[in-house]
Structure formats: C-alpha cells, structure tokens
Amino acid sequence: MKKIRSFLSACSRLKVWTRVLSMALSLVMLFYVIPTVVYGEIANAIDNIGIDEETEQINEEKEAASYTYEGVLYEVESLREESVKHFHLEDGTYIAAQYPNAVHTLDENGEWQDIDNSLAAAAGGVWANANARIKFAKKITGNESLFTLHDGNTKITMSLVGAKKKTVGQVTNNADAEELTELQKMMNLEKLSSSIIYTDILDGVDLQYIVSSLNIKENIIVKEKQDSYSYSFTLKLNNLEAELQADGSILVFDPDTDAVVYTIPAPIVYDASYVYANADQAEYTLTDNGNGKYTLTVT
Numbered sequence: 394m395k396k397i398r399s400f401l402s403a404c405s406r407l408k409v410w411t412r413v414l415s416m417a418l419s420l421v422m423l424f425y426v427i428p429t430v431v432y433g434e435i436a437n438a439i440d441n442i443g444i445d446e447e448t449e450q451i452n453e454e455k456e457a458a459s460y461t462y463e464g465v466l467y468e469v470e471s472l473r474e475e476s477v478k479h480f481h482l483e484d485g486t487y488i489a490a491q492y493p494n495a496v497h498t499l500d501e502n503g504e505w506q507d508i509d510n511s512l513a514a515a516a517g518g519v520w521a522n523a524n525a526r527i528k529f530a531k532k533i534t535g536n537e538s539l540f541t542l543h544d545g546n547t548k549i550t551m552s553l554v555g556a557k558k559k560t561v562g563q564v565t566n567n568a569d570a571e572e573l574t575e576l577q578k579m580m581n582l583e584k585l586s587s588s589i590i591y592t593d594i595l596d597g598v599d600l601q602y603i604v605s606s607l608n609i610k611e612n613i614i615v616k617e618k619q620d621s622y623s624y625s626f627t628l629k630l631n632n633l634e635a636e637l638q639a640d641g642s643i644l645v646f647d648p649d650t651d652a653v654v655y656t657i658p659a660p661i662v663y664d665a666s667y668v669y670a671n672a673d674q675a676e677y678t679l680t681d682n683g684n685g686k687y688t689l690t691v692t
Contacts, residue, residue: 464483465481465483466480466481466482466483466575466576466579467480467481468480468481468579469481469487470505473497473505474497474505475495475496475497475498475505476491476492476493476494476495476496476497477489477490477491477492477496478490478492478496478580480576480579480580482576488576490580492582492606494605494606494607494608495508495606495607496508496582496585496606498607507582507584507585508584508585508606508607509522509523509524509584509585510522510523510527510584510585510586510587510604510605510606511523511566511567511584511587512529512564512566512587512589512604514531515528518530518531518532519531520562520564520589522587522604523584525543526542526543526544527540527541527542527543527604527609528540528541528543529562529564529589529602530562531561531562532559532560532561532562533556533557533558533559533560533561533591533594534558534559535556535558538550538551538552538629539551539552539553539556539591539600539602539626540602540609542609542655544654546631546632547630547631547632547633547647547654548629548630548631548632548633549628549629549630549631549633549645549655550628550629550630550631551626551627551628551629551689552626552627553594553595553600553624553625553626553627554624554625554626554627554688555595555625556591556594556595556600557593557594557595560591560592560593560594561591561592562589562590562591563589563590563591563592564587564588564589565587565588565589565590566583566584566587567583567584567585567586567587568583569581569583585605585606586603586604586605586606587603587604588601588602588603588604589601589602590602595624596617597615597616597617597618597619598613598614598615598616598619598624599613599614599616600612600613600614601614613691622692623690623691623692624690624691624692625688625689625690625691626688626689626690626691627686627687627688627689628686628687628688628689629685629686629687630645630685630686630687631685632647632648633645633646633647633648633654633655633685634646634648634685635679635681635687635689636679637677637678637679640659641659641660641676641677642656642657642658642659643656643657643677643679643689644656644657645657657677657689659675659676659677660675660676660677660691661675662674662675675691675692676691676692677689677690677691677692678690678692
C-alpha cells in the first residue's frame, strides 16, 4: 500500500509539472504571435509616462525657482512690520526698508496692511482716505467740520472759526516720478501721504492739511500782512479730553486710563525762506467749553 501511495503521489506531481510546462509554452507561443510593433508601442508608452512625469516635475521646480529666486522683484509681505518692509531682489538677495513713521496698520485679522492715505470723494460731501479714518470737507458751508479723525470709539472733529462759506478743498494725491526704478517706486509708497488745501479760507490765509502715515499736519499759510495773527478752531472730542502742556504742546488722552491717544506739538513759525522764528513767537491757548468742546487758538 505504501508503494501505491508513492506512485499516486508521483503521478500527481507529474501532472502539476505538466500543467506548468504547458502554461510556459503557451506564453512563449503568445509572445511570438503578438506583433513586435505592439511591444514597441507599449514600451514607448511606459517610457513616455516616466518622461512626462519627470518633465512636469522639472518644469514646476523651474517655475517655482524663477518666482522665488531669479529675476523677480517683490515685497515679502510675511516679513512686514509697522514701519519696515522687506523686498526680494532680482538676484535672490533681500533688502529691508526702514521708515521713520508707520507704513502699515493691523487689520481685524491681525495682518499688516499698507496705509492708504490717498483721498477720494465719499458720501456726505467729504474727501476720505481708504479706510475712512480721516475725512475732510469738500466745501465749507458753515455747518460741517474741516476734518474728522476717527479711531475706534474715539473721534476728533475740528472746524475753523470764521471760515468763508463755499471755500473748496483742493486735493493732491502723490504719484511716483517717472524716472524712479521699480524698486524705488515700491519703496516710495506714494499712497502713504496726500494733502488738501483751502485757498483763501480766511482773508489772505490758506489752510493746508498734509496726511502722512498716521499723522495730520496743519499749515496756516499767511499770504498778506495782517493786523493780528490769531486763528481759532473749535475742537470736539468724543471719549477724549485735551490738556495744554508746559512745553506748549497739547495732549489728547483717554480720561478713563489717562493714556495719551494724540499729541498736538507746539506750533512752529517760519517765513517764505523757511527761516524759523523764535519758539516764543507762536503759542496755543486752550479753553474747555464743556461737553467735550474746546476752543483751540493759534497765535
């Protein structure tokens, strides 16, 4: 019985090997039956897949490299600070530009955005900067203010006592000079400042405001000899108070925290040749009229 089983087992193994050999011969025959052109097309297709993927990857890397490093000038916005900008130069190096005043403000998402002080016509008969923080009257009617400055829940409103009605404010928005290089134009920040002037708002007097960074500068331009040189403004403060300081400046502060919100520097006088007068030749007086109203006089 052992021999018979061995014989049957051997027969079984022989059948398996016979099947394997048959399959191998079939594959060989199939190889010779399929035209060689088909194999060539399959091989080319396989090669092309590899080439296409490799070429696409190389092209993507080149495109990324050319944008990041080679020949491209751009600002690196992620490196912005309140008064600093960083620029990527065409040769792959970087340069930082430090400004004397703020050039960015934080938005509601905590991102630094360019300050845009270019003035444009807005509703309510005013000129306003991009975020409406500052608004100037287009025309003096006797009812509205010269300008308002609005930050959060605080607000300053200023008007000139005796301003001539129908005086029109003429706006000047800065523009880049044509001869500037592209980098100089990017650094120049032409929208950072603008100005408005009210010509002959008083007899022989122009009133000019220059908006730059987060500041407003006032110029009282006296064009003719006057009997006196005293100019009064009505100052209205919301959630703020004002106080004249010993050095001649005025501090505008939060009465709840005593934190200084704005500073009005002591006045400076100079002639048409930009020769400065003595410091004691100009001064402020500040009168508190109650309810957040003050009379600010420049003499």
